[in-house]
Amino acid sequence: MKNLADILDLEGAAGPPTERMLQILTEACRLFATRGFDGVSVRDIAQECGISKATLYHHFPDKDAILRPLVMGITRSLHQRVLGAIPSGADPAEKLRAFLTESARFFEDYRWAFIVSSTVFWTDPQARQRRQRIEWRDRHEALLRGILEEGVRSGAFRIADIGMAGRLVLGALNWMPKWYDPKGPLPASAIAEQFHGMLVAGLGAKPGG
Amino acid sequence: MKNLADILDLEGAAGPPTERMLQILTEACRLFATRGFDGVSVRDIAQECGISKATLYHHFPDKDAILRPLVMGITRSLHQRVLGAIPSGADPAEKLRAFLTESARFFEDYRWAFIVSSTVFWTDPQARQRRQRIEWRDRHEALLRGILEEGVRSGAFRIADIGMAGRLVLGALNWMPKWYDPKGPLPASAIAEQFHGMLVAGLGAKPGG
DNA sequence: AAAACCCGACCGATCGGTCGGTAGGAGGAG
DNA sequence: CTCCTCCTACCGACCGATCGGTCGGGTTTT
Known part of the structure; x- marks a missing residue:
């Protein structure tokens, strides 16, 4: 941590x-x-x-006042850090890889705060600070959608519904805290790497493989 | 419901x-x-x-005693229902589709209970009933792994790490409650259908496409 | 001396849970 | 039919414990 x-x-x-x-x-x-x-x-x-x-x-x-800095800080910092880790010149698949691995590294660095943020998010009665947090989350989702859209335009990705693909990616990522063991053999970034491979190539065997 | x-x-x-x-x-x-x-x-x-x-x-x-029947019932019923919905003779990709869509339908039918079960799961102080619930969950995960393994054996799937692939699939599925809107345009089963397509084919454009 | 830090004791409110008692229908006995 | 009994469902009032939060005063640092 x-x-x-x-x-x-x-x-x-x-x-x-x-x-x-x-x-x-x-x-x-x-x-x-x-x-x-x-x-x-x-x-x-x-x-x-x-x-x-x-x-x-x-x-x-x-x-x-104890909860707020944690939840708000995590939501904002995750976005900023992932945003900063995405290489601007790279191709979309590489950007998606950076999105996944940097998210995983962030999760590994601030595991407890990450969990607090994701569990408190929708049980929170405080509507005032909720809006600000949702803004950061929306920005984060938009970042991912931007990567996917760029991939579709460049021909690297073939995606029917960008929003749905984004939810697929974020679901796999956000579910990690529920089963990830920091004492396990693989660091979170390696897991994200595997996720990236499966997400891009798919689980199905290609005819040309 | x-x-x-x-x-x-x-x-x-x-x-x-x-x-x-x-x-x-x-x-x-x-x-x-x-x-x-x-x-x-x-x-x-x-x-x-x-x-x-x-x-x-x-x-x-x-x-x-109010919480228990809900959480335990959902964990058991989800597995039993999905298990019963998987066609025994079909190919692995079809079985995976059934796993995803039936899970989604179950989630749609018992949305609140599903949410309770997934949120309470790891904050629950009751260790006694926890074991029984974990048994059902393990059985459920084993069912999914069995489908994936069968696909790898038959050549339908190409997967490096079965467990990791299973977590990818379950992550996408279990994250649905966080963003799914029952008043939205798509039923949960249709979303699961899309997930199935993206998971099997991958987001990347094939050379032969 | 001023400011920052710390604490034991206390507050009203609310928590999960219990108590004695009531309303009303079912059923058997006279 | 009436009378008595039993049982289930129900409730107002209450219990000790704990909740988030406060207060007056003590200690340490500057």
Whole structure:
């Protein structure tokens, strides 16, 4: 797990987060990922950090303020990082590979936060910050669709429905947290590499193969 | 939504569930799916059913007893139904199509329960019933792997890693609940059909196409 | 001394769950 | 027919525990 501070979205924060704030966010993130937002009490988080609940509330105004930077930050950072990892001059298949492998690397670096973000997404009662998050997600999906469209135009891909193909790709990717074992033999990026191969070539044996 | 009673797993129940029990399970299922198990109080469920909380506890011993038949029933029924829908004599590609489309139809029939099952799966603290559910899930995954292996043997499929291919297929399928709109233009089975086409043929344009 | 950090104790609200008791239909006895 | 009993479904009120959040005051750092 890389440094969580790199991806947090502190919004109205005055400066960079303190050590204590980072500790709280890190522990809370892990707990939220394994037991869900409602399944974790503020007392649990404080205890895991070795501080009192009152102290936790000295650093964060309320429970939502712990969740927000995680979820918002992940959604934004994933898009920005994947966007930056796609080689501009490459052919579409190569771009798709970069999309998949960089997403996997990001997932590997920030696994807990990634899980929190994807599970909280649709159970979240907060409609206000929801819109902002959906904007980043839409931008991310548009990035993938752009790659696929470019492939269709260049003749590299043959796709009937771009949106459907995008959902296929994202489904395979977003389902990874449910079964991926960080102690397993393959790093996430290698798995994404395999996914890329199967997605582009298909599972069916070609006549010319 | 088909009749929920067809898929419930009542375990030690004396007879078929009463109307009231079905109502409670149906309303609870919808609430669990939209707000999560911990996000729904027993009072919420009772109110949605137009009864008092005490009455709800007359029909169910505790909150877990409402969740259990839903989650266990879905996991078991999905496998049994998909298993029964796969034509024994057909070629592997056709079997894979049946696997995908029947899964989609099941999801369409029992959408809320399907969502509850997939979200609760890994946040569930109950280890006892967890094992039984995992057995059904493993059986389901083995069914898919069997189809893929048969395809590789017959030469219909060319797959490097069966397990990885299975996760690719299940990922695309299990991610559907997150974006599928029942009021949308396409039924879930048609979407599964498209997925099947893309998965087998691949997104890349063939040389001979 | 000022500011940042920390804590024990407490708050009202809500949680899952229990209690004693009621309304009403079924059924047997007189 | 009436009377009594039993049973199921139902409810208002309540329980201890825990929830998110607050408060006044203590300690440490600058």
